[in-house]
Amino acid sequence: MSEILKIENLHKYYGDLHVLKGINLHLDKGEVLVVIGPSGSGKSTMLRCINHLEEYQKGRIIFEGKVIDPNSSDINRVRTKIGMVFQHFYLFPHLKVIDNLILAPTKVLNMEKEEAVEKAKKLLDRVGLLDKIEAYPSNLSGGQQQRVAIARALMMDPDIMLFDEPTSALDPELVYEVLAVMKDLAKSGMTMIVVTHEMGFAKEVADRVIFMDDGNIVAEAPPDEFFSHPKNDRMREFLNRILNI
Amino acid sequence: MAYQMQVLIENFGYLLIGAVETLKITSIAVLMGLFIGTFVGMGRLAKSRVLSYPSSVYVEFLRGTPLLVQIFLIYYGLPSLGLNLKAFPAAVIALGINSGAYVAEIVRAGIQSVAKGQYEAARSLGMTHSQAMRYVILPQAFRNILPALGNEFIALLKDSSLVSVIGITELMKSGQIVISRTFASFSIYGGVALIYFGMTFTLSRIVRYAEKRMAIS
Ligand SMILES: Nc1ncnc2c1ncn2[C@@H]1O[C@H](COP(=O)(O)OP(=O)(O)OP(=O)(O)O)[C@@H](O)[C@H]1O
Ligand SMILES: [Mg+2]
Numbered sequence: 061m062s063e064i065l066k067i068e069n070l071h072k073y074y075g076d077l078h079v080l081k082g083i084n085l086h087l088d089k090g091e092v093l094v095v096i097g098p099s100g101s102g103k104s105t106m107l108r109c110i111n112h113l114e115e116y117q118k119g120r121i122i123f124e125g126k127v128i129d130p131n132s133s134d135i136n137r138v139r140t141k142i143g144m145v146f147q148h149f150y151l152f153p154h155l156k157v158i159d160n161l162i163l164a165p166t167k168v169l170n171m172e173k174e175e176a177v178e179k180a181k182k183l184l185d186r187v188g189l190l191d192k193i194e195a196y197p198s199n200l201s202g203g204q205q206q207r208v209a210i211a212r213a214l215m216m217d218p219d220i221m222l223f224d225e226p227t228s229a230l231d232p233e234l235v236y237e238v239l240a241v242m243k244d245l246a247k248s249g250m251t252m253i254v255v256t257h258e259m260g261f262a263k264e265v266a267d268r269v270i271f272m273d274d275g276n277i278v279a280e281a282p283p284d285e286f287f288s289h290p291k292n293d294r295m296r297e298f299l300n301r302i303l304n305i
Numbered sequence: 306m307a308y309q310m311q312v313l314i315e316n317f318g319y320l321l322i323g324a325v326e327t328l329k330i331t332s333i334a335v336l337m338g339l340f341i342g343t344f345v346g347m348g349r350l351a352k353s354r355v356l357s358y359p360s361s362v363y364v365e366f367l368r369g370t371p372l373l374v375q376i377f378l379i380y381y382g383l384p385s386l387g388l389n390l391k392a393f394p395a396a397v398i399a400l401g402i403n404s405g406a407y408v409a410e411i412v413r414a415g416i417q418s419v420a421k422g423q424y425e426a427a428r429s430l431g432m433t434h435s436q437a438m439r440y441v442i443l444p445q446a447f448r449n450i451l452p453a454l455g456n457e458f459i460a461l462l463k464d465s466s467l468v469s470v471i472g473i474t475e476l477m478k479s480g481q482i483v484i485s486r487t488f489a490s491f492s493i494y495g496g497v498a499l500i501y502f503g504m505t506f507t508l509s510r511i512v513r514y515a516e517k518r519m520a521i522s
Contacts (some may be wrong), residue, residue, distance in 0.1 A: 136431045139430065140430065145427075146426065148428035150425070152427075162431035164427075164432060167436055168431040168436070216430060
């Protein structure tokens with residue numbers, strides 16, 4: 061399989077706070093990587109560095125064979141290829157669902173409006189929300205908003221999707237519908253990095269799981285091995301905690 | 306008293322013509338203030354000092370000096386630099402520039418009131434900074450600051466009475482002209498005040514209505 065993403069010796073500081081301490085990671089096309097780890101370990105920061113929502117001080121990120129240059133205007137083109145889904149959805153509240161979906165394709169990719177609308181309908185159908193096309197985000201449940209957010213990211217035809225705790229702001233009964241969409245996406249061959257504590261999801265669709273602690277990746281393994289043989293006490297303790305809730 | 310009332314009734318039409326002039330000046334100045342304020346407000350939040358520093362100077366200076374001085378500076382001061390402005394454009398420019406400083410502060414607060422995640426979501430879809438501002442941040446910011454903008458426009462409408470000093474026959478000046486002829490100060494200034502009140506009251510109702518309509522969608 062061909063490599064799509066490689067992170068080399070990534071260091072990130074917030075002032076004096078050393079948040080990422082030399083991250084190395086590679087990802088093949090079509091792979092699904094699940095990231096777990098305690099709060100504050102740097103999971104979100106790592107994701108945000110990949111599409112350069114966050115600056116970093118040292119290291120390189122290579123996406124589709126090219127080093128991402130944060131200072132080049134090319135960053136906008138790169139971002140269209142890297143879809144991102146946030147914990148709090150961040151749908152645009154002043155726009156209807158359909159306009160949330162077609163805004164970036166028409167403005168950034170110069171797609172014709174009719175074409176964008178057609179595509180939006182297909183994607184909304186795929187996430188089961190075609191009937192909400194004219195709704196405003198505030199009239200949707202959290203689970204519906206997150207599914208729209210996923211469809212919005214897919215409108216750009218990304219080559220990789222980043223998910224930052226996509227279900228942790230949801231009521232428990234709504235988690236399932238979002239995970240179902242993500243599983244469907246994984247099965248369709250999408251490359252994904254998913255920060256989540258949904259271990260069921262990890263076991264079912266992840267190719268690899270990594271455990272982050274204090275700015276480092278401290279363990280990396282396929283899910284069955286990962287969960288059956290935790291590498292150290294800290295990981296075992298963490299797994300026990302999240303598997304028991 | 307009967308004389309006073311009679312003067313007011315006879316000259317009410319004349320005062321209304323002045324009020325139309327007031328509305329004209331204020332509307333143009335409002336548009337100018339909005340335009341300037343949007344850019345200066347964004348400028349104040351810019352990372353680059355080249356943008357943020359001049360924006361701050363603009364806002365601080367215009368808010369820290371009297372509007373009357375600014376009007377005189379533009380109408381009487383600029384000609385000595387070789388720039389002659391007629392009274393009407395001078396009045397509109399002075400009010401617009403002044404209002405721009407206040408609108409800038411409102412716009413800045415409005416932009417800051419939109420969740421940071423909105424900007425990041427827009428950028429993560431590949432939008433440039435300007436696209437994110439234009440399509441995502443500013444529409445939400447304007448919705449949030451509509452009441453504050455409404456208040457600013459009401460303040461500007463009242464402040465526009467100051468341009469009577471450079472000889473523009475807006476509402477205030479019209480009143481003064483009538484008084485200089487008739488000496489009916491009480492009824493005419495009373496009438497002028499009522500007309501100002503009628504305009505600001507209507508304006509505040511319109512803003513409230515617009516706010517409600519926007520809240521629905
Ligand atoms: N904007 C910021 N300014 C300063 N420090 C920050 C900022 N964002 C994050 N941090 C710090 O960086 C560290 C890593 O944060 P990060 O959000 O990446 O952790 P996380 O693993 O995603 O945690 P969580 O599970 O709580 O989301 C934390 O110590 C956090 O306090
Ligand atoms: Mg996080």
